[in-house]
Amino acid sequence: MDNSDGARSALIVGAGIAGLTTACALARRGWLVEVIETGAEGAAAGWGLSLTGPSLRALDGLGLADQCLATGYGMSVITNVDANGVANPIELPRLIGQDRPAMAGIARPELHRILRTEALRLGARIHYGLSVSHLDHGDGQARAELTDATVRTVDLLVGADGIRSVVRDLIGRPTPIRYHGQMVWRALVPRPDWATSIHTFVGTGHQTGVVPISPSQAYVFLTENEVRPDVLPDADLAPRMGDLLAPFSGRVAEIRPQVARSDSVIRRPVQTAFVDTSWSDGTSIVIGDAAHAPSPQMASGAALAIEDGLVLAQELDRCQDTRKALEAFMDRRRERCAVLVKTSVAIAGLEQEQRHRDSYPLIEACHQRMALPA
Ligand SMILES: Cc1cc2nc3c(=O)[nH]c(=O)nc-3n(C[C@H](O)[C@H](O)[C@H](O)COP(=O)(O)OP(=O)(O)OC[C@H]3O[C@@H](n4cnc5c(N)ncnc54)[C@H](O)[C@@H]3O)c2cc1C
Incomplete structure (x- = not known):
């Protein structure tokens, strides 16, 4: 990467929701951004995704909420129908203003397309069919050997490579995946x-x-x-x-x-995973599902992934010292993400015990927590 004008450089591993969001947020702030993705372009699985209020709020921070609402389907009510067929509609809080819906459903490939288009528009470079094979660091920079035998030396390496993260292992944070x-x-x-x-x-x-x-x-x-x-x-x-x-x-x-x-x-x-120790070695960091993968029950894993990208860029903007900025990022994110993972695990247990009513207060409290600023 040519950073002769003094711009900071980042290599992002994984062009999923967390990786593409981070690419947009950093490129927007003048970083030189390269993204490597092991899969093929446009390979995101074709199922749908719920973008909750916090997801939309974070996307709004990137200027992308309205595109997602226009492409997907905005809504502000959840109707829970009980075993007797009785419908209980619940009005959802509108976190991006009363004139816009509380949440949206969207096809996963459409969300990826919106994020990818924005990242490219902002100058990020995205390579498909490429991964990282070795990582080390020194002099405040990360040095990554890629699977095509090329090497990158960057100010920041972001592991946004999902629940089975390779970067997590390469920085010495092996983490169990629980079923x-x-x-x-x-x-x-x-x-x-x-x-x-x-x-x-x-x-x-x-x-x-x-x-x-x-x-x-x-x-x-x-x-x-x-x-x-x-x-x-x-x-x-x-x-x-x-x-x-x-x-x-x-x-x-x-x-x-x-x-x-x-x-x-x-x-x-x-499945869930949570990195209990530090998510960073000082120049590399894992974010999104690579650091904190909840089960789908709260429909909020993407919200955390998008927030991560935004908050990471904010903290790196605030502080030029990468290590300190990464620590500030983890301080802001750890408890919120832990609450979501723990709540999703508890709900999975209650569902299997057929104790749906007991899960409602947990869901409500977690949504209230997620509605607080990221
Ligand atoms: C069935 C299901 C339904 C869900 N529904 C919702 C929902 O409705 N709402 C919601 O908010 N959340 C939902 N989630 C959770 C949400 O999908 C995840 O939290 C979110 O996708 C995490 O984003 P991510 O970018 O961290 O990881 P991922 O989306 O997993 O992206 C990781 C990317 O990294 C790439 N990659 C992996 N390894 C490497 C490597 N070694 N080198 C380079 N690239 C690599 C992958 O190919 C992928 O593109 C659901 C999850 C599941 C399983």
Whole structure:
């Protein structure tokens, strides 16, 4: 990277939500930014994502909330339908102003496209099919050997490489990944007319729900309890998810045939990870799921990832000493992220004990905590 004009340089490992957000936030502040991504361009899985209020607020800090709202589906109510079919709508707090929705559903590839386009527009360079094989540091810089045998020496290396982070291991923070006994399902379906906001449905054994992600599309989610984390053949996914929805009546029964023939169904284990020690070695740092991966129950892992990118850039702006800035970043982020991971684990346990009502106060308290500034 040519930093002859004195600009600071960053190498970001992982072009996911945390990595691309960090690329935007740093490039906007004049950093020379290079991103390396092991996958292919545009390979983000095609399922939907809920952008909660804190996600939208952080995206607004990057000037991208309105694009996400225009591409996705804005909403301000969650309707919880209990086992007797009684609907309980809850108005969500609007963190980016009363004139804009409280949250949005969006297709994951669309969010990636918006972030990638902005990062490139701001001058970041993104390389696909590339990773890091070795890392060391000295003289206040990180030195990374990449898998194409090239070397980068930068002021900051950011490991935004997800729950199975290689950077985490390379900086000496091996961290267990815990499985919590649940598998989560997502299926893309045409948006039913009544799905103008998130709907959740409690059934006998499993939970399901519908999230609109555009005027024409929605995703159906389902959490399967007490199951081994085995891998099913792709061809079995849609019919199997259809079977799991069979005990539900009403609106779920109405959308079940579309799920059973959806050609976009994914099934993922509910896993978490949290780096208990420092997330940094002084010049490299792990962020996003690489540092703190919650289970999907609170639909807030992306919120933490986006906030991380923004807060990291703010702290590096405030302090030229990278080590001190990274410490300030961790001070701001650690407790908030720990609360979210712990709450998501607790909810996964309560769901499997069929104690849904006991989880509601935890969810409420965690949302209130997340509504506080990042
Ligand atoms: C089924 C499911 C549903 C979810 N739903 C929601 C939701 O509705 N709302 C929400 O807020 N959160 C949700 N989450 C959580 C959210 O997806 C994550 O918290 C978020 O994606 C974390 O972003 P990240 O950038 O840290 O990691 P990732 O999104 O995992 O991105 C990591 C990137 O790094 C790349 N990479 C990995 N290893 C390397 C390497 N060695 N070198 C280079 N690149 C590498 C990967 O290919 C990937 O592109 C959900 C999670 C799951 C599993």
